[in-house]
Amino acid sequence: MQTMLDQRMQECIQECHRCHDTCMETISHCLELGGKHAEPGHIRLLMDCVEICQTSANFMLRMSDFHGQTCGVCAQICESCADDCDRFGDEMMKQCAEVCRSCARSCHEMAEAV
Amino acid sequence: MQTMLDQRMQECIQECHRCHDTCMETISHCLELGGKHAEPGHIRLLMDCVEICQTSANFMLRMSDFHGQTCGVCAQICESCADDCDRFGDEMMKQCAEVCRSCARSCHEMAEAV
Amino acid sequence: MQTMLDQRMQECIQECHRCHDTCMETISHCLELGGKHAEPGHIRLLMDCVEICQTSANFMLRMSDFHGQTCGVCAQICESCADDCDRFGDEMMKQCAEVCRSCARSCHEMAEAV
Amino acid sequence: MQTMLDQRMQECIQECHRCHDTCMETISHCLELGGKHAEPGHIRLLMDCVEICQTSANFMLRMSDFHGQTCGVCAQICESCADDCDRFGDEMMKQCAEVCRSCARSCHEMAEAV
Numbered sequence: 001m002q003t004m005l006d007q008r009m010q011e012c013i014q015e016c017h018r019c020h021d022t023c024m025e026t027i028s029h030c031l032e033l034g035g036k037h038a039e040p041g042h043i044r045l046l047m048d049c050v051e052i053c054q055t056s057a058n059f060m061l062r063m064s065d066f067h068g069q070t071c072g073v074c075a076q077i078c079e080s081c082a083d084d085c086d087r088f089g090d091e092m093m094k095q096c097a098e099v100c101r102s103c104a105r106s107c108h109e110m111a112e113a114v
Numbered sequence: 115m116q117t118m119l120d121q122r123m124q125e126c127i128q129e130c131h132r133c134h135d136t137c138m139e140t141i142s143h144c145l146e147l148g149g150k151h152a153e154p155g156h157i158r159l160l161m162d163c164v165e166i167c168q169t170s171a172n173f174m175l176r177m178s179d180f181h182g183q184t185c186g187v188c189a190q191i192c193e194s195c196a197d198d199c200d201r202f203g204d205e206m207m208k209q210c211a212e213v214c215r216s217c218a219r220s221c222h223e224m225a226e227a228v
Numbered sequence: 229m230q231t232m233l234d235q236r237m238q239e240c241i242q243e244c245h246r247c248h249d250t251c252m253e254t255i256s257h258c259l260e261l262g263g264k265h266a267e268p269g270h271i272r273l274l275m276d277c278v279e280i281c282q283t284s285a286n287f288m289l290r291m292s293d294f295h296g297q298t299c300g301v302c303a304q305i306c307e308s309c310a311d312d313c314d315r316f317g318d319e320m321m322k323q324c325a326e327v328c329r330s331c332a333r334s335c336h337e338m339a340e341a342v
Numbered sequence: 343m344q345t346m347l348d349q350r351m352q353e354c355i356q357e358c359h360r361c362h363d364t365c366m367e368t369i370s371h372c373l374e375l376g377g378k379h380a381e382p383g384h385i386r387l388l389m390d391c392v393e394i395c396q397t398s399a400n401f402m403l404r405m406s407d408f409h410g411q412t413c414g415v416c417a418q419i420c421e422s423c424a425d426d427c428d429r430f431g432d433e434m435m436k437q438c439a440e441v442c443r444s445c446a447r448s449c450h451e452m453a454e455a456v
Contacts, residue, residue, distance in 0.1 A: 031158075
């Protein structure tokens with residue numbers, strides 16, 4: 001596929017998509033399990049992560065002058081979301097934490113590069 | 115404010131904003147209460163309603179040729195969300211149901227008008 | 229990655245992501261070229277396609293009861309967007325048309341399956 | 343309408359909605375006019391403003407711990423968008439600049455308050 005975006009930005013967009021999708025699925029998983037998995041603060045953080053990953057990907061796809069700022073906030077939220085998911089013991093939460101951590105790293109580099 | 119949109123479309127956009135905002139707040143309220151308020155199906159429907167109201171408003175703001183289709187789907191989802199909220203007895207759920215019902219009506223008219 | 233979504237839904241989500249990303253990049257490309265590439269109706273259709281692909285992917289990721297409806301509207305818009313892109317002769321527009329067509333097919337199947 | 347949000351946050355959400363709607367309509371206006379109104383950088387900034395206002399409003403509506411960060415980025419983008427719109431002489435661009443400036447002020451206060 002022809003693209004005007006450089007390799008690193010394309011990778012960061014894919015990280016954001018993967019983190020967005022994983023957190024969205026994790027919300028369903030957590031609501032199904034209930035209890036501490038469905039605590040308002042945890043679900044809210046997952047919803048934050050879904051939305052900022054989407055916004056951040058869109059800013060990169062538009063090659064916006066502000067993609068550094070949105071990537072910066074995205075890195076912070078993904079990091080918090082990873083920490084929050086790490087509190088749980090089950091496999092899906094561990095995977096979600098890992099995906100968030102990887103996206104945070106990529107967004108942090110993107111924010112630094114600007 | 116200067117606008118290129120006719121009166122009825124402006125009103126429908128405001129209905130969508132109001133329904134979007136109300137359902138978003140209702141999600142927090144339901145997660146706080148827990149129990150049947152936090153059932154996956156109920157939260158999912160509220161999230162669906164938030165997103166389709168946003169999409170529907172954006173299609174109207176762009177004066178898209180497809181705003182009839184998005185308004186049509188929005189009307190259906192708002193109607194379902196209203197029915198689902200009506201199952202609960204508390205004041206906030208009743209208000210949310212009312213707001214959804216009003217938005218459904220407006221979107222339905224908009225879909226019919228195309 | 230662990231997932232609760234079946235194979236076909238996962239593929240449709242990926243089609244929606246790809247179409248969303250391609251149309252977003254195509255908007256920049258068209259604005260750069262100007263002239264008939266930057267006609268309001270063409271840019272609006274690309275923006276419609278970006279947004280409905282995002283909404284449609286999110287409804288599938290949430291396993292929403294309404295994903296058939298959003299996929300149905302998405303199929304229609306992707307089809308129109310493909311036709312509109314096919315009017316142009318350059319390589320990027322042809323690729324965009326192809327991606328839209330492929331997403332339309334996948335969303336149409338998903339809508340039919342419900 | 344019953345709400346859990348304080349007065350100032352409600353006002354900021356309304357500012358974000360108004361700025362989102364105005365910038366979205368302004369995109370159509372600029373594409374219709376063409377020429378320097380339809381320059382890629384200008385349209386991209388308006389699209390950035392539309393999206394960050396939406397994201398920022400949603401973070402406040404969720405009472406997210408990160409609403410200060412999204413409001414901060416929103417204030418920056420609205421400010422840039424206002425400056426960019428001020429370059430043009432027509433009435434709609436002046437109104438858009440004013441709405442962006444007002445939203446920037448409100449989001450800046452919200453970001454400072456955290």
